[in-house]
Amino acid sequence: MEAFDPFFFPTKVLRVVRGGSMAWVDFRNSILLFDSVPGDSPEVSLIRLPPLMPINNVDSGIPDGPCVDHVRDVTCRNDGWFKFIEMGFPHLDPNDARLNRGWEATMFKRRIIRSDDDCYWQWEPCGTVDSASLLLPAADSCVPDCLFPEIFDYEERKLALNNVLSSFPTLDLYRDDVIYMMTKIKDDDPDGWIIAVNTESKRLEGISPFSLESYHLHRIYQQCDFSKHLINKALGTHLAKDMDKLMDQQPPELATVERAACREEDDVS
Template identity: 25%
Template sequence: MSAVHGSARLPPPVARNPLLHDSGLLNSTTFISDHRNETTAGTLTRAGLTIQVSFVFADPPRLSYFCVYCLNRYEIPFAKAPKVVSSVEDTALIQVLLTTEDSPQYFLYRARGPNGRPSLDLLPDIHRYSQTEILCVPLGFVSHDNHKQFVMAALSYGTWDGEYNLHTIGSNPDSTWSKKLLQVEIPNGLTANSALIEPTKVIALGGGLLGWVDLWKGMVICDVLNPAAKAYFVPMPKLLPNNNELYGNQYSARPLRDITVSRDYIRCVEFEQVLKLRPTTVPAVTDPWDMDELQDSELAIVPPQEEEEVYDVVGWRLITWYRSLTWNGWRKGSMVHSDDLGIISLPQLGGGSCPLNEPFKNLKTASPTLSDDDVVYLVCMLKEDDQAVWIATIDTRSKSVGEVVPFSAEGTVIYDPTFIPCVLSKYLDAKSDGSQGGKRNASHVPHSRNISKWKKQRQLLSQAELEEQQPLPHLLQHSSAAVVMPVNSPQCV
């Protein structure tokens, strides 16, 4: 088993204005670092080791990031980079796999814990439960009782199309999983197969309502706090023509679509490349009527050639939709065409003084990410396989380009972004500007215990495994599985 351990050199802190930005873009790049600030919270692992999590927020389109560290004097490494599986409202679900464990551990970070401060809780063993119940990724969770309690929820497929099982477990130490059959109400005109989704995202709709979203087909919504409540299906908007022609639900929808909840509305955005048929040169066809003589060499029968249509990308357009839970349809929001935006100025990586000026329509662009207002973030690059990638801010209402920031795309592509929307910062009273905390708070970061148990497990590791361990690189790239995964290849915990 290869392992990652050590500490990472953090980027310099970025000043932020919490009055302007409640939401942000959280990079799933993990820093393994003993970094502490006002967001830091900690708890104990299954083996009794202390683990802590901290966040450093930045104004979008800059990326926020998080740090994880296992506090122990035995230098226990991580088997792989921790990741934020999903983030909903004031909570974040974090997956951690240490070399002392056979299965991942899941922790729930809350910006407002039971005492009003950040907290970190070890969740029940999801992996063990999923050995008998195949749970669909991603998991969802809701807080209740004034954020003192939470319920974690997951779906699994039922026996018939459009039928699901809802699995829930509470936050009390003696809580156990419960399971109930969901009968999903389907809008008139749709079939049960329409509601058979492969969710890649969970959105919180207020109260106990959670929506499991398939960006191609729609979402299954249910109240996880009310066992008697019915579930119902909300279809996604109809695909734009070129997306339907080129993709047709065969690939991940993340390069084209995103969905969020803001100001009591469900909001969806779709991105589409604008295509133009490339003119083809058709060879001249001779007409014997006009010929005085016919050479034998010209009389070969040539079978008709079917010309393959070739299209060029000449720009892009995007459209937003919104709806209330009580509506029976979507309403059009804003529309933006790349021609509306003209020339875009791309700052250089490393802060070079000469930005690149390019027509926006000429850039490779994809993966729209919705903010909690009329802003959409787009990922773009000059050409395929570039390491220089930019995140551009698009105001869909004024049809204008806002701030554009560069970031390194090493290990990723624009069609699989390594960041997810996150609103954790708006629930934190204190600023998290990257400053190092002066001392550890015992209530936030408890002390390790049961080290002897770990030492026994450690002795079981082979010498070959120990020799495999390499120093931790400065950055560990890891995409968030809860947001981006192939729709035709559902994953389970």
């Protein structure tokens, strides 16, 4: 176990899929893992996160640096892995009149439990994707018809994500190859889009617009699921019946509303 960091500021709590374990995440520094929380003597481990990308390692004068929630995310998978992502803006130049807001995101993975013969005890890179190389959705998707001029060049028939600001990458809880991002025209704009990116096929997989009453400096979206324990407690109720229908479907995604709207428009036309 590493020495505890006095500047550990947890910003996310994870339920580790292993009897009673919990993890607190400080996106800048580390993961604090409590093993067997209900037990009398829980084991505590401090897992360091990969170092910040050089472009994100800014000296702000604050002892532990500025908040990095808008460029990092950590999640815990059912298969015994921690997943981590960080995005950066390598081409962003404030002195350039034409801002290139293109981003690059790198993903890492690491086993939760260490074994003697485990070569994945350290963080291992598991993929990189950038906005400039993203392809249009598959031919059987209607997402291109729902794109807005700000993020799609209709003349060139290609994505224009370099013209908008993307932030708050979020790892999918069910699929290794999908991440979500919040995209806006301006940083202080309350309106924008949530995009789903397939990191394996390098394609934009989904998009859904949102509108807030006020500007927020934090992650305003989150993928979620209901515990089977809650469903079992509510057997026979209308909630249980509704949840049974949802559980029979594919894992929930953040960008399904827009696709449904597209299909309705296609049916009408």
